[in-house]
Amino acid sequence: MSIEKNMATEKIIIIDYGAGNIQSIKFALERLGYDGVLSHDAEEIRSADKVIFPGVGEASSAMKKLNSTGLDKLIPQLTQPVLGICLGMQLMCNHSEEGDTAGLGIFDVDVIHFEKTLKVPHIGWNRIKDLKTDLFQGIVENEFVYLVHSFYAPLCADTIAKCDYGVNYSSALKKDNFYGVQFHPEKSSSAGEKILENFLKLDLRS
Template identity: 85%
Template sequence: MRGKKVVIIDYGAGNIQSIKFSLERLGYDGILSQDAEEIKAADKVIFPGVGEASSAMKKLKSTGLDKIIPQLKQPVLGICLGMQLMCKRSEEGDTEGLGIFDVDVIHFEKKLKVPHIGWNRIKDLKTDLFEGITEQEYVYLVHSYYAPVCAETIAKCDYGVNYSSALKKDNFYGVQFHPEKSSEAGEKILQNFLKL
């Protein structure tokens, strides 16, 4: 396991330490990097994100990573804001995304309490990312914007509206929840990603 090179993209907009600790618990060394060559050479890439979409995108552009990420060929996992930045655009700060997933990220309706914080259930699970995960498993979320259900949805969540809690296109995966904070289920999902 330790032979696999797992790179966590370090662009100043992530909860990268908790992801690194989760990987270590699973027996992997996560390398923090914003070096294009190192990212391209990785076996697996994790693209985290916490914060505001437009400022996170500015950070990506300042390092040229906005051009590198969509060209990656190995399995890539976007987490939370990372997943949202992989979409076409986001209403948050009217931000142009990386365009990997063919969906726009929108704000929850005003009547709902935002951010949506805490444990919620995921359902309609598809792909090997959710192998061994039961329907209606609880995961941990913190977000005010969401990706609507679309052709690339591989898991859904309900918070006043059914939305995409996970997306997949080719070698790209995205999860709206935080696997590194989602107890045993989150650890299993991370492990499944690392085994892809």
């Protein structure tokens, strides 16, 4: 099957749980030739070829929305490639200091606040390094990406990219079929677009 045919037929679900930044993700997918469908329906999410778990906001209130819809139980059970973005990635971790929030427990790491000596949120362009896995195929070391966050995941066994903001931390995580990026690929120019494209094509390389 050609890449073009997969692009036309792949079912890509963006999980709808009231998180912000949905439209910019949809537009980024459209630029790549894909159609992202916003949904909170369990069966539709399960049947997707790819799932994107976005997030802009506060951890405890976002987790309450997931709990109220049963998405907190569904997401860890998914078997297709799943990409958590920003808060989405943080909610896939064990726990967040933001609102003392229990996460989904996919990535075995706790999310913590930057040191008080640092200006937060960490906002703007920063470099990513020590890139691992096909998610970063074609991305050079120290490429710039766009970030907005006050909490971070420390380095751990699931780290596949690092960023430095007073401390080296996880700018991307992977465990099994689950991927997470702290940065916003949909706002990270051509590098972010390439990372999104790599995620959407993961099964084509398997």
